Amino acid sequence: MMALDTIHSVPISYSISFSVVSLLIILVAWRKLVSAPLPPGPRGSILSGVKVERKHAWRQYADWATEYGPILYYNSNQLTVIVLNTAKVLHDLLDLRSKIYSDRPTTPLWEITGHDRFLTRISSRHAHFPAQRRIVHEELAGRRTHRHFHVIEDNVKALLFNLLLNPTDFRKHLRKCQGSIIMKTIYGYTTAPEDDHFVNLIERFSVVNDAVTKTGLYLVDSYPILKYLPQWMPGGGFQAFISERKAQLKEVVSTPFEWARSEFEAGRTHDSLVGNQLGRREPTTPDSQAGSEDDEIIKHVAAAMYTAGAETTVSAMSTFFLMMIMNPEIHKLAQEELEVVVGNRQMPQFDDRDKLPYIDAIIKEVLRFNPPAPLGLPHTVTQDDVYHGVHIPKGSIILPNIWAVTHDPSIYPDPMKFDPTRYLPSEKQNTPQPNPGKFIFGFGRRRCPAIDLTEAAMFLEVASILALFNITKALDAQKREITPVIDFTGGLVSSPEHFLCKIEPRFEGTLDWIRGNGLFASGAFV
Numbered sequence: 219m220m221a222l223d224t225i226h227s228v229p230i231s232y233s234i235s236f237s238v239v240s241l242l243i244i245l246v247a248w249r250k251l252v253s254a255p256l257p258p259g260p261r262g263s264i265l266s267g268v269k270v271e272r273k274h275a276w277r278q279y280a281d282w283a284t285e286y287g288p289i290l291y292y293n294s295n296q297l298t299v300i301v302l303n304t305a306k307v308l309h310d311l312l313d314l315r316s317k318i319y320s321d322r323p324t325t326p327l328w329e330i331t332g333h334d335r336f337l338t339r340i341s342s343r344h345a346h347f348p349a350q351r352r353i354v355h356e357e358l359a360g361r362r363t364h365r366h367f368h369v370i371e372d373n374v375k376a377l378l379f380n381l382l383l384n385p386t387d388f389r390k391h392l393r394k395c396q397g398s399i400i401m402k403t404i405y406g407y408t409t410a411p412e413d414d415h416f417v418n419l420i421e422r423f424s425v426v427n428d429a430v431t432k433t434g435l436y437l438v439d440s441y442p443i444l445k446y447l448p449q450w451m452p453g454g455g456f457q458a459f460i461s462e463r464k465a466q467l468k469e470v471v472s473t474p475f476e477w478a479r480s481e482f483e484a485g486r487t488h489d490s491l492v493g494n495q496l497g498r499r500e501p502t503t504p505d506s507q508a509g510s511e512d513d514e515i516i517k518h519v520a521a522a523m524y525t526a527g528a529e530t531t532v533s534a535m536s537t538f539f540l541m542m543i544m545n546p547e548i549h550k551l552a553q554e555e556l557e558v559v560v561g562n563r564q565m566p567q568f569d570d571r572d573k574l575p576y577i578d579a580i581i582k583e584v585l586r587f588n589p590p591a592p593l594g595l596p597h598t599v600t601q602d603d604v605y606h607g608v609h610i611p612k613g614s615i616i617l618p619n620i621w622a623v624t625h626d627p628s629i630y631p632d633p634m635k636f637d638p639t640r641y642l643p644s645e646k647q648n649t650p651q652p653n654p655g656k657f658i659f660g661f662g663r664r665r666c667p668a669i670d671l672t673e674a675a676m677f678l679e680v681a682s683i684l685a686l687f688n689i690t691k692a693l694d695a696q697k698r699e700i701t702p703v704i705d706f707t708g709g710l711v712s713s714p715e716h717f718l719c720k721i722e723p724r725f726e727g728t729l730d731w732i733r734g735n736g737l738f739a740s741g742a743f744v
């Protein structure tokens with residue numbers, strides 16, 4: 219009996235002390251939380267909060283950070299916004315506390331229209347999120363990207379050909395190249411030379427999507443009750459707007475997917491994300507729930523890729539053109555490296571990448587100088603948190619100020635100077651400056667899943683363009699050089715403002731050279 223008492227009393231006393239300790243921990247954490255103030259930041263009007271007026275919000279935030287510190291808080295239209303401005307706070311919160319900082323903010327409008335199902339916007343707590351991330355990882359991570367090298371090669375050849383025939387439209391050609399790479403690797407679909415049906419569909423949608431996804435733009439975001447307003451009541455036209463958006467979204471998500479599925483069912487296999495995933499999933503029966511759920515997952519991953527990947531890479535490539543005309547000595551050094559490693563009049567290959575450190579450094583510097591997504595994509599935090607004595611409330615919108623990090627002089631000295639040698643060891647600097655890829659592709663569980671594909675495509679585009687062309691300042695009617703103003707657009711993706719440049723073949727007979735290298739083979743040019 220005694221023995222039995224002892225056996226039982228030990229766990230009971232343990233569990234009492236365990237409960238007391240847990241309660242104390244919770245109390246201490248709670249006291250810390252309630253006593254911790256919000257981070258410092260600008261205060262706006264009581265009604266609408268702070269308005270960020272500047273075209274480049276990231277610069278405004280960086281300026282505020284010098285006044286208030288690396289973590290800023292402000293209130294905008296009743297939304298709590300926290301901006302993270304240094305590499306350290308970004309790493310501490312978005313990488314190390316990724317478990318609670320990987321969600322995406324949503325709005326009633328996105329939920330009603332279904333925008334919140336895309337990988338770019340889906341909540342990290344949604345049942346489909348792990349499967350969506352697994353799919354992109356399976357299809358695009360690391361060496362798996364190599365399967366798509368031939369797609370990149372074909373489209374880069376088409377790009378070179380288009381630049382030769384019609385250099386003025388270089389941005390259109392960059393867009394075509396990137397869009398075609400995505401459509402082929404994701405759906406197995408070869409885009410038409412002009413006016414492609416699917417590309418037009420997605421691009422039209424992206425424009426509307428941009429407007430729809432501006433947080434707080436619509437009344438329903440502030441007053442969710444409005445979603446129940448019948449169509450016949452004043453203001454009920456909103457219901458028609460919703461139906462239209464839903465239909466548009468369904469078309470964008472389903473049409474290219476259904477094309478890929480019909481190809482798959484007809485036995486025409488394409489080594490694409492959708493084709494491979496259809497091959498992997500359980501066989502479906504007409505009433506199979508699992509099959510249709512899998513389809514939903516695949517569709518929404520695939521549809522996110524074009525909208526996330528087209529604009530960003532085109533922005534980076536446009537910055538590359540701008541930097542080449544503004545820095546002719548860097549352009550020349552890159553061509554000299556290519557001549558030594560690849561030889562004259564040769565098309566660079568993927569295998570050459572490791573032997574071309576200067577080209578690699580130019581790409582890094584392009585991405586640092588103008589990060590295509592300067593504020594990344596917004597995150598949100600799923601529980602109240604305290605960091606260095608400040609309270610980060612659950613549900614706050616967390617903006618990573620990537621631009622502030624890539625222009626932080628303590629990491630990148632003289633940050634407004636375009637200088638690829640930052641990443642190369644030299645007598646002046648034993649340790650090269652950090653690869654901006656650490657920051658510009660985002661953080662934690664939401665980090666961009668297409669980094670390897672992006673870097674491979676940018677390498678081949680940059681190296682091949684420099685191998686074949688000289689990019690210089692355009693001339694006006696009096697044959698004077700036009701020096702562009704270095705300026706970038708505002709918005710989620712920031713690209714160089716319109717500028718002119720001259721793109722000329724380096725060698726006589728380039729057209730013949732292009733023919734000889736099979737550049738007509740892909741048929742994907744305009």
Ligand code: HEM
Pocket residue numbers: 337338339351400522523524526527528530531534589590591594595596597658659660661662663664665666667668671672
């Ligand atoms: C230079 C080119 C690119 C840059 C700078 C870039 C940057 C980013 C950034 C900053 C994020 C947000 C990460 C975060 O929330 O922390 C992101 C997410 C994403 N990117 Fe990229 N990206 C590029 C190219 C691409 C391409 C080519 C694709 C597709 C083919 C792509 C697909 C995606 C997707 C699907 C997400 C959402 C991931 C998620 O929310 O879980 N990106 N990217």
